[in-house]
Amino acid sequence: MIQETAEDLRIFSSVLEPQLLAEVEAKAMLVNVNSGGVALHIGKPVWGIPLIAKGTFKATRVNDEGQEILLYYVKAGETCAMSFTCWMTNQVSPIRSTAEEDSVLYVIPGKLADEWMQQYSCWRKFVMNTVLDGFTEIVRSIDDVAFKKMDDRLVSYLKQKSSITGSSLVNQTHQQIADELGTNRVVVSRLLKKLEIDGRLLLYRNQIKLLRQL
DSSP: OEEOOOOOOGGGTTTSOHHHHHHHHHHSEEEEEOTTOEEEOTTSBOOEEEEEEESEEEEEEEOTTSOEEEEEEEETTOBOHHHHHHHHHTOBOSSEEEESSSEEEEEEEHHHHHHHHHHOHHHHHHHHHHHHHHHHHHHHHHHHHHHSOHHHHHHHHHHHHHHHHTSSEEOOOHHHHHHHHTSOHHHHHHHHHHHHHTTSEEEETTEEEEOTTO
């Protein structure tokens, strides 16, 4: 991560009041994370709270064998529920947060974020909503693994990717999809081929085009 040029904070104007946004701009550390860069490491302490001004991050859980499973995404205009929780409980991170694209974030020192809980009602509401939304997504991920068949999970995954990027094209390899779904490439390739035969998507090299009927 490297320090970067300022990014517009107006994306947060619907949830944070102007005075607080001015404080963020003046006191937060502005950081650029290149695509594939890790902003939150498993087993490492959380020293600041990130506000995502540009880009998208994925939060994943990784086991001892290196297998990961997708928990949730954090998009521009949002922050990470786990960062807040780890800071407030003085715990190391149990997840990895990786940039899906070149991203810019404002990192607020934890102590300052704690002080704002007392000073700004909009900040308290933002924090509480973030924590609730984050854990709702984790519960959804658990439900998917426990109760959904892999083909349904794959379709949900592709729709979520498309929604986040705003594009019908998903630029992921079969192996990358398998990693995030906690399965193997052969299973993903077989299910994708079936979806293509059913006319629900088109397969290209390292790219998938979703069709309306997906």
